[in-house]
Amino acid sequence: MFAYQIKQYGKQEPLFLNEIAKPVLSENSIMIKVHAASLNPVDYRIRNGDAKYVLRYSMPLTLGHDFSGVIEAVGSKITQFRVGDSVYGRTPVTGSFQEYVVVGENDIAKTPKNLTLVESASVPLAGLTAYQGLFDWLQLKEKQSILILGGSGGVGHIAIQLALLANAKVYTTASKEGKAFLQQFGNLEFIDYHKEKFYEVLPQVDAVFDMRGGDELIHSFDIVKAGGKIASITSIPTPSYAKSANMNWFYQMILRALTVKMHQLSRKKNIVFHSFLTQSNRQELQKITELIESKKLNTSIQKIYPGSEINTAMKEISSGHIKGKIVVDFTNKAKEA
Ligand SMILES: NC(=O)c1ccc[n+]([C@@H]2O[C@H](COP(=O)([O-])OP(=O)(O)OC[C@H]3O[C@@H](n4cnc5c(N)ncnc54)[C@H](OP(=O)(O)O)[C@@H]3O)[C@@H](O)[C@H]2O)c1
Structure with missing residues (x-):
């Protein structure tokens, strides 16, 4: 599967398109085909190496902390979701800029019916x-x-x-x-x-x-x-x-x-x-879905980039001057960044 990764830490380090093994599903987890992800300041901080003495990641490293997509497979103990559900959520550790993610039931909720999957990616984190x-x-x-x-x-x-x-x-x-x-x-x-x-x-x-x-x-x-x-x-x-x-x-x-x-x-x-650090919470994310569906809450997306322009998107979020959110759309076949 594809993954947008960095080879090493550094402020100028670009993401590159890599081919890596698909994650493994367990009885308590859910596999999601990722359609889109938003960019968050934590992504460029990890790329810069700001957290390298605390979070011991190995290279190459997939960036990204939230996503939207469609459930591909569920473990035998999963009760709240089914294959084919449109969902969004956060990954407990870095790694949402890739074709599939495996997360727990508490990490996701169904996407708002009035948003596209790509728009939904702006919401979770x-x-x-x-x-x-x-x-x-x-x-x-x-x-x-x-x-x-x-x-x-x-x-x-x-x-x-x-x-x-x-x-x-x-x-x-x-x-x-x-x-x-x-x-x-x-x-x-x-x-x-x-x-x-x-x-x-x-x-x-x-x-x-x-x-x-x-x-x-x-x-x-x-x-x-x-x-x-x-x-x-x-x-x-x-x-x-x-x-x-x-x-x-x-x-x-x-x-x-x-x-x-x-x-x-x-x-x-x-x-x-x-x-505090943000925690996964299915009930709270579900509540956010309901607020968006009832039009009480809106998400604002400054720009949606295709996966091939993920480095431009990273540059933009690193500026610290985004209004609302930036989203990367992986639905067109991923291309070299
Ligand atoms: N602890 C956690 O779990 C957690 C979770 C999420 C985010 N965070 C952190 O929370 C912070 C905010 O995240 P974010 O995603 O909202 O960031 P963001 O989208 O990058 O925030 C950018 C916004 O900040 C405004 N801004 C820049 N300087 C400002 C200033 N001096 N006073 C007021 N506004 C200013 C910018 O507006 P102008 O350009 O117009 O000034 C821009 O609209 C980041 O440091 C992020 O790492 C932590």
């Missing part, structure tokens, strides 16, 4: 991240106020819609172009990050969802009310994440040591702070 940030970690409630730091990207544009659906008061940081893109989603308050510092102009809010990290994350602590919450997807996961992901005590201790400064800051300010 960004959608789950937005959903988990707002509802699992921040437990956002009606009428609460929230700042979404970096709202015009893949995760942000979905988080904004979900927060508005929850009847929250939503603030976001965006450029002029980001504002023009996001206004279609409803009534938002914008802070142009080129002109203003959000921590100098915003009132105190109940919650911050951080997609930017660095100083912006640190300054978030200045604008959250005492007793409020911050959830981040840009910094080292907190022990609260380790616990929820059932990591053993050793990893929990390591994350505790690595996040001690954030813990001190959150204690000093009386703000609950979580940093």
